[in-house]
Amino acid sequence: MADDRPEPCPVAADPSPPPPPTPEELVARGVAPVKPAFLRPAPVRDAPSEDGGRASGAVPLEKKSKRQFRRDRKQEQESVLRLCVAVAKSGNVDACKFGASCRFTHDIDAYLAQKPADLEGTCPFTVLGQPCPYGLTCRFSGTHKDNHAPSESHEINTLSKDVQKLLWKTKYKFPRASEQIKHLGLKEVIKIKASALAEDRSADHDNPDVSCELNGEEKTESSCNTAVNVEHDSSLCEEMDKLGGEPLDGDSVARAAKKSKIEVVEINKEGAGTHDTKLEPEDPNLVNGLEVPSNIPSSCRVDLVATPHLRERKIIDFREKLYLAPLTTVGNLPFRRLCKTLGADITCGEMAMCTNLMQGQASEWALLRRHSSEDLFGVQICGAFPDTVARTIELVDNECSFDFVDINMGCPIDLVVNKGAGSSLLNKPMRIKSIVQASSAVTKRPLTVKVRTAFFEGRNRADSLVSDIYDWGASAITIHGRSRQQRYSKNADWDYINQCAQKAPDDLHVIGNGDIFSFTDWNRHVSGSSKISTCMIARGALVKPWIFTEIKEQRDWDITSGERLNILKDFTRFGLEHWGSDTKGVETTRHFLLEWLSYTCRYIPVGLLDVVPQQLNWRPPSYCGRDDLETLMASDSAADWVRISELLLGKVPEGFTFAPKHKSNSYDRAENG
Template sequence: MPPMTTSTRRRALLRTSSKRKSPGDSSRESGNSQEKKSALHICPEVAKNGNVDACRYNNNCRFSHDLDAFFAQKPADLEGSCPFLSVGEPCPYGITCRFSGTHNNPVESQNPPKKSFEINSLNKDLQKLLWKNKVSFPKANAQLKLLGLVGGNKTKATPEVNQVEVHSDSLNGSDNLHLDYDNGKEAEPALITCTEKDCLEDASAVDPSRPLKKAKSLVDDERCLDDNNNGTYHMDKVFKEINVQNGPQEISPDSICSSKVDLSSKPHPRERKLIDFRGKLYLAPLTTVGNLPFRRICKVLGADITCGEMAMCTNLLQGHASEWALLRRHSSEDVFGVQICGAYPDTIARTVELIDRECLVDFVDINMGCPIDIVVNKGAGSCLLSKPMRMKSIIQAASCTINKPLTIKVRTGYFEGRNRIDSLISDISNWGASALTIHGRSRQQRYSKLADWDYIYQCARKAPDALQVLGNGDIFSYLDWNKRSAECPELSSCMIARGALIKPWIFTEIKEQRHWDISSQERFNILKDFVRFGLEHWGSDMKGVETTRHFLLEWLSYTCRYIPVGLLDVIPQRVNWRPPCYCGRNDLETMMASDSAADWIRISEMLLGKVPEGFSFTPKHKSNAYDRAENG
């Protein structure tokens, strides 16, 4: 055999390398083959229509199209009827619904179902643009430049240019912000850095290594404006301008008119329409348990104002779907706000502009009191209490970027015994905040010891008239509410947090001024409503049922602390009481009082059927009323 020449060897190597597959290709093929092998991974289009020909990808679809194999492995239907029948809508999950046997049953209710829908979803095109860092923020950038927050004081004066646009490379992994000038000069790094890339424990982050798909349409900042660029929105964006601040009212699709909204005039921060918190029952933003179905429960039981769970600004700007889900709003939430958390003014200013542009909310709340280590270590949450100048920059930049009211939530201070909000309360008003909520504990206390309401009163009396002050901590009965309102008339309202987790009917007790000796069956009916709302929100298929079960169990880890009024020697119960083991007035009440996860799972099985094989549950939240103080 003659020796191989150099050219022959090169061609042979090229042929060998062309046949060789990359590790990514093999993993993707492996994942697709495993997905195809599982008959339970039925194609969504096939499942919705019950027809194999409904999928336009045919044999190229990565999901299974084998209906016979799917029905052979599908678990038996759950008891009850499909939750979408009660709202008069066809079930979007088709044959994968765990109540699919009831889809052909007529609705028994004689009254037409009340319209129920959710808004503030993340648009797929916008998500792709956020992934590629191609969304511009002209309002936020202009305010940052006006406040001197771009480049800092140490940077030299730059020559005048036609346009300056700030891009945050932190969305793609870099920590610096850069200025891109139209005159073609090389960008210089700014002094502001953005390093808070971590998400909270309860948010599943999007894998940053996943390949970015090309957006169907590249939409710049003027995508919401008409072709003439005359400062008016198209009809699909008019929905975000609906005013829902004038008292309780239902949001309905009929309220979306075809008229255009004029954006040419921007009101002064002092002229913007405010929300009157005085005397309103305000449900606090609660991590994990304060989800949309739980807020619906609280609305039914009397809450006036609701707020979404805390969302991290960096994750919102990166287009994380799990974080954007925290901004979802139900049509029953007539006064609704979202809470965001960030460490730097540029991140927060761009987030509020994005929320103002894409979501329908009544106010935006900035969390400056979160005690969680992963948040504080990134410079956000309670860490800002020790950095008043950064607090100033954040509030000024955010308040000047949006027209909606901006509220702030803080703790008394970072270290126990070193309260400092009273010295900043006038400045917080001048910086542009409309309302301030004070949690009567320091960051170091976490949730231990009782809230310091005397200090909250002191801050409320110091606050200027333009700033509404709300108190937060240990409101667990209507007597607590009355006491706080009577002792300090300057206090606008009280935010209810753990009290609503343990007994959401606290809103009914306050409005009706009574101690409600609620029966175990009435409590069980509230859990039934939560499950129905959860299946509407997370889905009625197998995945949606287990997601609903998970959040139900998280909530039951709080409700077990409730002691029925009929069993108390001293009324009312205090939020920091640790109840001993006791027997209820019936077996169901005894089971609801158990602090064992096995009993919580039994309650979930009464509502959602048997748990999957090998199922276990551990509450995510370790902090409770009995924790010791931590030194942070």
């Protein structure tokens, strides 16, 4: 019987495989040109996770109810692992002054029976020749030595309990900020108790017996000759400027008010003009219980013209200094210490919200901590209103040690923007003016401002600020070459940053920010424009903190995996000194180490690239390193990051999970920098 099945179609010969793309083609596509010898087939991945696929080994944390949180907290409080600090430090159960009423356990034997095993290595405090403040709870307690020398901390800017209580009760007084807000005619948004406000004003003037009525509220002043509405209006200030800054009398106010359409409530021509106002109290110990410097400026004007700030006393030479940007989460004190050892000149603390600082939140004040190695250190704050920012600056000026204060007007995070702070201020130039004027008058330290090019793409606004912001009181302005709408996508617009620098006055430092990832990037932007003082380095320092060494030595450092591991060891040592060497401190150090490793995995060693240097926006293909450790460090899996942390901090606790805080694909955008 004949076979009726059709004959099979002839199989075409396999065409020759296409030639591999050239390095130039890979670069044009935004792919890192890794040498073919190190490439490997891309692993088969599951469906992309909510974090964009950057943390394939991450396990989402279990969402707990409030009842479960309370139950867990109660179990933690009753646990024998909560050993009393005094008992742990001394090893004596009778060392606690609270005795049986102490809410922590005094059972040393029960604690030691459940304490995790000690980690390998030496206690970081013992290495420094200091007694360990964690005693029995230290995870390196076996290496402790009998050292009874007093322990000296190298960290400053801690919030005292007395000041915190004043902030909680809203009784902290702000004489300089209140006076400046009043003289600028700005509206006070922040609410202060009447008793504290009355004390504040009575401390600001020589003659507390003279008072006047304004809007039904008693105002204590040394001279009440003129009263106008307290809502700030730029047209009035402009008219007063046209009068040449002459002493304020009734006729001049009337003329200015008529042109600016402002209602004059009361004008008294007798005795009008300038007057001296004493900003420090008669007894310096009466202001918030702290000594007030005797050299605070003691004269002011009542004509609403901004008090001339002493810029000659506010000088920091930013030119060609290596500036580590304030970085959310990862820009903590141990990371800044690490960057200082690698060549950074200027460091700045993480962004702190003004409202949280004013409420005395300990977690927010921790962002202002400074290490003794940070010889040129700034604090960065973020607020929406002039009175809030000015009072916060006066607060940190009294309580903290720093060299300059930076106001963040470029943060793109929705939580900040929706409150009217951060980059939303770019849509309110008059509020920027008020914030800078009020803030610069309450501190003698340099005031700097950080902005983006614009809020919306294609509507650049930064160039309109640089010509005036120096006259308002700023010593430097940092321009991030992206709009808020861009976040961190696309390349930074350095052409526009240069345009802004050309419009800036000679005494204003213009600092560029965006995509600095090698010494050639640095040279191109700093040397190419004499008007740009320096560059701020953000994500480039997160991916490879040795970029500061590369810039100073003018080379592309082909760093080995062993050298990179030593850098991680330094970070963990700094972290244990900062967060503690007990179990809680070890796990806190591990958490921030893992957050940082989510960035370092993007670094591609110089010896593996066909084109040098690496660009920040290149996507690395799947590749093998020159050794197993280098391959492990190149992994984008959170499980591999945990393995690296175990090399430094021992095994993770049972049930440990980790997911990066910044869940976006940060090759395009990230919530820091």
